[in-house]
Every structure is written in C-alpha cells, then in structure tokens.
Amino acid sequence: MLIKPTTDIETCRRLRRIVFIHEQGVPEADELDDLDGQAIHLLATVDGVPTGSARLIAMGETGKIGRVCVLRDARGTGLGAALIRQAVEIFRTMPGITRAKLGSQTHAIGFYERLGFVTTGPQYDDAGIPHRDMVLTF
Template sequence: MAIGPLRYPMREHGSGAGGHEPDRTVDVFRISSEAELSAALDIRREVFIEEQGVPEGLELDGRDEEATHFLARRNGEPVGTARLRDYGDGVAKVERVAVREPHRGEGWGERLMTTVESRAREAGYERVRLAAQVPVVGFYERLGYEVVGEEFEDAGIPHRSMVKSLR
C-alpha cells in the first residue's frame, strides 16, 4: 500500500513577474520507478561516498531491494533521500537519510522523516529505529527520537542508535 506524494507549499525568494515572489511546490514521496531509485542512489553516492568517504561497498550494501525508498524533489530536482526496512518485531529501520549539501538547513531532513514515519505507521510498525551520525543526533532528538546504547563506529563514522515510538 503506497502513500502518494506529500506536497509542501514553499515560498522562495526570487524575482517573479512584477516583483512578486513565485510559489514553489516541493515533493517528498515513495519511489516507484527505476529513474527515481537511480536519483536516490546518486544522492547517496554524492553525500556518503564522495563527501564523507564511506567505501562504496559499505554504502551500497545489497539491501536496497528489500527497502522502501523515498525521494525529495524541489521543482523536479532531487535533493534528498531515505530508505525504510523491516527490522522485525514491529520495528522499522530508517536508513540512508541524505540531503545534498546546498539544500541542508532548508527542512528537507524533517520532510523526509515525516514521510518515512507516515509510511512506517501506515504499514503497521509500532516503532522506528535508526543509526544517527553523532553530529546530527540533536536533529533526530528534536523529531522525538531517543538515544539508546553506547556510541559506535560505522564506516569509520561515530554513530548512536536511536528509537521513536509511532503510537
């Protein structure tokens, strides 16, 4: 059961006709085509492999076929992605949350997480978990996630496990 695109009205500064600012629409949605998946993988390569130095074999872990993928677009341009996998016992795992550098700080991470959590809730999951890179733990805490366990390294990057109830 798929959810449709969530559209967020957004005002963008610019020089619209007559000096008015144009209205823009952004989309965050569940991926349904190979082209959309390719765009998501391009974002992951850019953010994790090129920018953060994660080895390609770790980033492209062979689990994409078992996951539900999400894409964020602004005026048709892919700007962010995430994936959701079954973790067992009523828990879903959010993974590979990535926003292209020029678009960080514009609310894309929160929009992605809202969409991913909605899909998990719709699918009957009671909780979601994720492994947050330490610098963004505060972001997830603001979204209601709680740190569980000790800090650990994944691909040479410090992480913390986090969980959130969907009930």
Template structure:
C-alpha cells in the same frame, strides 16, 4: 504530513521512489553525500538491504535533492537509514520532511516504532524530532554513531 506536501520557498515533494529513474536519483544522491562527501567506501554504502527497502525521494521543484530508506527490521519496527540531502537543499526542512515521511510510511505498514543509527553529529536533529538515543557509541564506516528510536504509538 502527506508524502507530497508543498514547502514554503519551493515546491517540495516527498514520494516513494518508483522505477529506474527514481532509484538512479536515490543512488546518485547517496553517492554524492556518503561516498564523495563523507568518504564512506562504496562497498559499505550500497547493500542487499536496498533491494527490500522502501526508498523515499525528496524533490524541490521537480529536482531530486534528498533521499532516505526504510527497512522492516523486525516485527513492528522500521529501520530508517541512508538519510542524505544534497548541500544545496540543506537547511530547507528537507531532512525533517524525509524523517516524517518515513514515520508516515511506517504507520501505513502497521509498524509501532522507527529505529535508526544516527551519526553523533546529527543527534540534536533526531532528538528534536522525538528520537531517543540508547546504548553505546559505535563506528559505522569509520563514523561515530548511536542507536536511536521513536515509538509511533
């Protein structure tokens, strides 16, 4: 899947966030989903890893509606995180497109797998995309999570 592929009902584009305007959109979307909707404290939502991350931005008809970041966690492993889609774009395939775009970006960077910390309510979403849960449930910002991973080889 290309980072700029058209969706069925709307023109959907997934691209690397570039410049201040795109990064502002990334943080507005994350603030709306995590801070306002899920009550994650602001000080836990934004962190220093944002400066080293690849941020991807989803647009519908040119309007930002979703985002995800990938951090190279260790040699050969990318950490997918902060996947957020605005309510009006949920159910349109945007979340799936963002995950696939992270996988493509990881392959471009020569990574062998992608890991993530999934909210337990989202396990089925990630399992349908080939991710496998492992380890014990843990709390992140007061929300239950599980570690998941997908081998890209």
C-alpha cells in the same frame, strides 16, 4: 518540495553517492549493499530536482530508517526533517510496526531528537563515522 516513494533506486543511489561516498568518505563497499531491493525508497525533489532520499525497511516490529541524505545546498531548509516525518508516517500506517529506528551520526543527534527520537545504546563506528542508535516509539 515534494517527497514520495519511488522505484527510481538509481537516483537515490546517485544522491547517496554524492553525500556519503564523495562528501563523507564512506567506502563504496559500505554504502552499497543488498538491501535496496527490499526497501521503500523516498525521494525528495525541489523544483523537480532530486535533492534528498531515505531508505525504509520493515524488520519485525521495527521500521528502520536509513541512508538518509540531503544535498549540501538543501541542508537547513527543512527537507531532511520532512523526509524523516514522511518515513515515520509510512511506518505508522504499516500493521505491526511499533517503532522507528535509525543510526544517527553523532553530530546529527540533536536533529533527530527534535523530531522525537531518543538515543539508545553506546556509540559505535559505522564506516569510520561515530553513530548512535535512535528510536521513536509510536
């Protein structure tokens, strides 16, 4: 497994399309936005095959982790946790960033809690899927 920043946004978008649009039924208009150009994209590969990705955006003192996806066959292998750890590490090295934040689908809250994130605020709907915000303070 290899996780590194990439400029290959199209590969990340293909992975997101599979997971969010095809598997989870997220409308394409909700998945595609104008933030990809300002983001750091992480691409995870297994044996050279793109398998997961995440999008990182610095917003003031907050590092926003979003669009985290792992292909079905690689779920439960530790790849998702490795993606999040790498994202957090990148934000920790950025001057002025004091916390990482993400919007977790409610079924994944336990996954992020095991990585040190804490839920904040009420549950909300994002593209028809219940979410809660989660924060990790450095």
